[in-house]
Amino acid sequence: MANFLVFGLVFFSTLFTAAIAGDSEWLSPVYTEFYQNPLPIPQDKPVKYQYTNPITGKVIKYFEIDIKPFQAQVYSKLGPVNLVGYDGMSPGPTIRVEKGEETVVRFVNRASMANSVHLHGSNSRAPFDGWAEDLTQPGQYKDYYYPNGQRGRTLWYHDHAIEHTAENAYFGQAGLYIMHDPDEDRLGFPKGTYDVPMVLSSKQYKSNGDLFSPASETVSLYGDVIHMNGQPWPYLKVEPRKYRLRFLNAAVSRAFQLYFEKDTKTGTKLPFTVVASDSGLLSTSVSASTLEISMAERYEVIFDFAAYANSNVTMRNNRDVQADEDYNSTDKVMKFIVGGNVTDPTNNGAVPSALSTLDTPAPKSTVDRTFKFERSGGEWVINGVTFADVKNRILAKPPRGTTEVWQLENNSGGWSHPVHIHLVDFQIISRTGGKRGVLPYEAAALKDVVLLGVNEKVKVIAKYAPWDGVYMFHCHNLIHEDHDMMAAFNVSALQDFGYPETTKFLDPMEQRWRSKTIDPAMFTEEYITGTLLPMFSGLDAYGSEDKIEKALDDYYKTRTTGPVAAASTVASSTTARTSSSTTLSTFSTITSAAKTSSSSSTKTTSKTTSTTTKKKD
Numbered sequence: 001m002a003n004f005l006v007f008g009l010v011f012f013s014t015l016f017t018a019a020i021a022g023d024s025e026w027l028s029p030v031y032t033e034f035y036q037n038p039l040p041i042p043q044d045k046p047v048k049y050q051y052t053n054p055i056t057g058k059v060i061k062y063f064e065i066d067i068k069p070f071q072a073q074v075y076s077k078l079g080p081v082n083l084v085g086y087d088g089m090s091p092g093p094t095i096r097v098e099k100g101e102e103t104v105v106r107f108v109n110r111a112s113m114a115n116s117v118h119l120h121g122s123n124s125r126a127p128f129d130g131w132a133e134d135l136t137q138p139g140q141y142k143d144y145y146y147p148n149g150q151r152g153r154t155l156w157y158h159d160h161a162i163e164h165t166a167e168n169a170y171f172g173q174a175g176l177y178i179m180h181d182p183d184e185d186r187l188g189f190p191k192g193t194y195d196v197p198m199v200l201s202s203k204q205y206k207s208n209g210d211l212f213s214p215a216s217e218t219v220s221l222y223g224d225v226i227h228m229n230g231q232p233w234p235y236l237k238v239e240p241r242k243y244r245l246r247f248l249n250a251a252v253s254r255a256f257q258l259y260f261e262k263d264t265k266t267g268t269k270l271p272f273t274v275v276a277s278d279s280g281l282l283s284t285s286v287s288a289s290t291l292e293i294s295m296a297e298r299y300e301v302i303f304d305f306a307a308y309a310n311s312n313v314t315m316r317n318n319r320d321v322q323a324d325e326d327y328n329s330t331d332k333v334m335k336f337i338v339g340g341n342v343t344d345p346t347n348n349g350a351v352p353s354a355l356s357t358l359d360t361p362a363p364k365s366t367v368d369r370t371f372k373f374e375r376s377g378g379e380w381v382i383n384g385v386t387f388a389d390v391k392n393r394i395l396a397k398p399p400r401g402t403t404e405v406w407q408l409e410n411n412s413g414g415w416s417h418p419v420h421i422h423l424v425d426f427q428i429i430s431r432t433g434g435k436r437g438v439l440p441y442e443a444a445a446l447k448d449v450v451l452l453g454v455n456e457k458v459k460v461i462a463k464y465a466p467w468d469g470v471y472m473f474h475c476h477n478l479i480h481e482d483h484d485m486m487a488a489f490n491v492s493a494l495q496d497f498g499y500p501e502t503t504k505f506l507d508p509m510e511q512r513w514r515s516k517t518i519d520p521a522m523f524t525e526e527y528i529t530g531t532l533l534p535m536f537s538g539l540d541a542y543g544s545e546d547k548i549e550k551a552l553d554d555y556y557k558t559r560t561t562g563p564v565a566a567a568s569t570v571a572s573s574t575t576a577r578t579s580s581s582t583t584l585s586t587f588s589t590i591t592s593a594a595k596t597s598s599s600s601s602t603k604t605t606s607k608t609t610s611t612t613t614k615k616k617d
């Protein structure tokens, strides 16, 4: 304890932003209230309005969320923390939807920095996917239109604003979005208070109790204060029965390897069952005693506290996870105080072995594209390209509906990169070069994030469907993402596809869907239920997903030649970086119908002249 005091407030608070080697010190003021505060449970967001299309019967639920500043108290003896969160809380309110019910979520910027919102895990149309340059400025709002047509899953909504995603997410802009699928009910998983959101983060505080900002970080912000649902090192009182724990790692830069131990028997890792991940249910339940969860990944675990009645179980984190920095207490997460009585014995049965049938892409032995994630010239790049490299940042043009294998490479021993590909659910085929292969629960899952650990090569396979349009892929270490390890792919429109779509959503910056200035007339029930939601409902944006999937399959089955790309898939002139005074045309049109070969993936481009005011390290 004396050690804590010596290394406390004065020496290692704000001055030492670079990581200090070793496990014993603090960067933040010493935190002493371990397991003294209850785990907060984010409240559910109520539906504000609802609209049913009189012809199709299709339901759209409307939610409205204000992005606004608020304060919280993390250190009881220091000053408050200044945060900016969805509805003034962090994590934001939990949005709950039923599979098949579409949603419109209006995000209203009542804060001081621009935002963009990504619903992570949703195959939203490009203009509603949170494209980093599709900013909503303070005083504006944007209506995001979501399909909820995929399998049930735990999604999350979080900031994706160009160059300051790390700040926005870290200061509070992250929340859960849980899509319930009736197909899950047959499994009898724990429900209600036995179904607990677990949002991990790791932060660093200043000597006054306020947050240290990631704004000037260019490498990583690992943080030394571990939070669950916004509370450092909390406790949760549980009953001696099964719980469903829905983990999300919302940290800026820290990956976790979680395990549980009984306080009276430390060193012995307790068993649990992994049942779901990014895209919902696993194919089979997977027994485990450690859960590796990197930034933006979701894993759902059934943990049975029955054997630990009237005792305490602590959730811990391994040290030496990848190349992350450890601090005094980054090996601790939270405590479960297990009572002696079960008040509700329902939904407490054995976890079935077979859980679901995954819609895995048809196997393929070739590698279509290779992407190297690396540090180059003081920037984080993908195949030498940054997101600021507007002319070159579209690194792939998979024709709509094609299945591709992407090889992701990290040749560094110094850092890891959780890679997120928007739009698709992918299967992890292989992992080589590092200390581990494909983890058992990864092998049973469809994912949208995969950790590319130190020196690892990971192959992922996905079908680039159902929509066409331009989407991002990037590292989910938010410091790397901001500086500028992000690129795009264009799921190319098919000229001769023949499916009758009445609306196109190719361009994430299409003017029609951009943010608007706050106007009270646009916030009335009459406007929203009488004009706005009927407009979305009439777009035919999502209603025919199954038919499109089938039409795409038929298209490729019947073809004897390669796919024919549309003459012009995207011709946007609105995609210059917002920090730029110059407008550049971003999206090159497709000139060749031929399926791209792997050569497209290894191009090295000369940097375009920077037109941005982007900060350089």
Ligand SMILES: [Cu+2]
Residues within 6 Å of the ligand: 380, 416, 417, 418, 475, 476, 477, 480, 481, 485
């Ligand atoms: Cu990275």
